[in-house]
Amino acid sequence: MGPRLLLVPLGCLALLLPPGAAEFSPSLDSDFTFTLPAGRKECxxxxxxxxxxxxxxxxxxxxxxxxxxxxxxxxKGETLVFDERKSDGVHTVETEDGDYMFCFDNTFSTISEKVIFFELILDNMGEDGQDEEDWKKYVTGTDLLDMKLEDILESINSVKARLSKSVQIQTLLRAFEARDRNIQESNFDRVNFWSMVNLGVMVVVSAVQVYMLKSLFEDKRKSRT
Structure with a gap:
């Protein structure tokens, strides 16, 4: 596998990466969470x-x-998907031989960094077919305990698919929970800040009112002797 290019937004600079530096293993399910600084683009x-x-x-x-x-x-460098200023998204594409590149762009933000979670699900990568061939090498007949080999493989693949789907759903639920918790903590800090501001304003207004009332009842006439 040859070297790859990682695009960096600052000055449109292209950095040459060693093999596998920004690449995932061909597993069926991979997820990753990372921090994207303000004004940066990661691919x-x-x-x-x-x-x-x-x-x-x-x-x-x-x-x-x-x-x-x-x-x-x-x-081939063709843009398959482009989402602008989105908080989440799900995309599925039928692939060809080669390396697919996906990028997260935060160059429009000059202050705030973003915490991003993404998950890759790969299907029809050729591993299941190899597993079936391995099974067939050890079976000489067409039946095994009154069950056909195809029925056994179908049951195993069904269980495998359901387990993978369960893991995927649990991962997504954890991501939703993390995002909701961050929103709640942000709202909590905002409520506390404005509560302190309102408290300070109330104290100042109360002091001004006391001073004004006190000044109304002061006798400013000078006594003559």
Whole structure:
């Protein structure tokens, strides 16, 4: 696998990465959470096979506005998906041989960094077919305990798919929980700040009112001797 380019927004500089520096292993399910600084753009690469499926879901967990720009490019450099100022998104594409690049862009923000979670789900990567061939090497007949080999494989694949779906849903629920917690903590700090401001204003107004009432009852006439 040759070297890859990681695009950096500052000055449109391209850095040459060593093999595998921003690449995920060809597992069926991968997730990652990272912090994207203000004014920066981060890109990742995922190698894919022909006639496979790539599903990518992302969420902005923390940061002002909870939004980010998202790009998904094909191995030929064609833009497949572009989301502008979105807080989350789900995209599925049928792939060809090559490295797919997806980028998260926070260059529109000059102050706030963003905490971003994304998950990759890869289907039809060719591993299941190899597993079936491995099974068939150890089975000489067409039946095994009155069950066909295809029925056993179908049951195993069904259980595997359901377990993978359960793990995916749990991961997404944790991401939603983290984002909701960050929003609640931000609202809590904001309420405390404005409560202190209101308390300070009330104290100042009370002091002014006491002073004004006191000045109304003061006898300013000078006594003559």
């Amino acid at each position: 990742f690469y995922q190698p894919m096979r022909k006639e496979a499926s790539l599903e990518l879901e992302y969420q902005v967990l923390d940061g002002a506005g909870l939004d980010v720009d998202f790009h998904l490019l094909s191995p």
